Amino acid sequence: MAPPSLPQSERLVLELLLDGPDFGLNLVARSEGALKRGTVYVTLGRMERKGFITSEQEPQPAGAIGLPRRIYRVTPLGTRALRAWSNLLRALAPEPGA
């Protein structure tokens, strides 16, 4: 079995969502170029299937035209995954003077 991994893009999404729920396009804008609008939805979909985030449709006012936007929020599992990954990276980092 492949070892569990948390790609850079997923880590970044989790970090951004820890500040509060947000839309896909806003995550792209807040990532300062690290996330692309052509790939962010694929990343978000994959993370939702992993259980790291959840999403729901934004309530639309009556008479609004167009599709409702999807808002994403981090799950407790996603928070734990991010924390565990950070701990792992810290544990594997070379010790000063080693």
Place this chain on the structure above:
Amino acid sequence: MSTLPPGARIYLLLRRWVPVTVSHDVLEPAVADLQHEAGQADTPAQRRRIVVRGHLAIARALLLSIEPAGGVGIAIALAALCAMGALLLTAARAAHVDGRLLNSAILAPAMLAPFVLRVFGKTSARGLFAGSLLVAALTPILAGDVRHAVVALIVFAPIAAAAAIVAAPDGDGTVARRAVTAVSLGSGVATAALLLSRWPQSGALSADLATTPFYLMLFALLFAMTLLPPLLLARVFLARRAPLAIAGLVCSPAPLIVSAYIDHGTLAACLDALRHTPLSFAASSLPFAVGAIVVGWRLPPGRGVCPYEA
């Protein structure tokens, strides 16, 4: 003047075709964000830029969400094979090369099709056969030659059936059952295409016509058999599939060299002929090479006796 918001048309068109998960995860949020962003634009020019950028993002996201086993992936792979064959066919016609090169332009992508379909997760022998045949028929149509598509169906159906037999996974029924299915399908399609091609002239049904698919099938099987002796020999030393497939590739020019030897009488004259027509030789070898790799891959590997062992 349309009142639909930007992205609505593409959403309505694509949601019928893409898998539900892709529609939910990618298409819906991408279109919703595009519509919201376009609604915030200050000027028409800015709105146009947003709409173009949003559509490009949707296209990229959809491409990235293609799964190997998905129907869209298979369709794209088959379309790419057809396009490759059509390009080869058009280039070969423009260069006025001989008929063998034209045949290879159709046969090579069609024989690659079962392999590609396996990579994309298609596992039934019938599916491999249908995909292979589809590529053989569509390649000449894409190159603007409908007549050749019918000819390809007649000639290629038994070969596609043979390719499906060897390329199908072990779990897909017994070998005998797969062989019967493939021969029935191959002969059936070839007969139907032959009848269709003669239909406008009201050609009478003759014994020759009825037995043609059978002889084509026999020819295809004999063609595959020529590669078996060297592969069986290689199997004594090779225990894994990949080296056996490479051995098949190395052996594949052998039938052509032998046929050239029969045509030219001496080995020197044969090699001379091959040297003077290298492009034609390489193009004629393509179907042989693909077939040899498939047969080598599908051959049950041997014990892998090392020739240097005591």
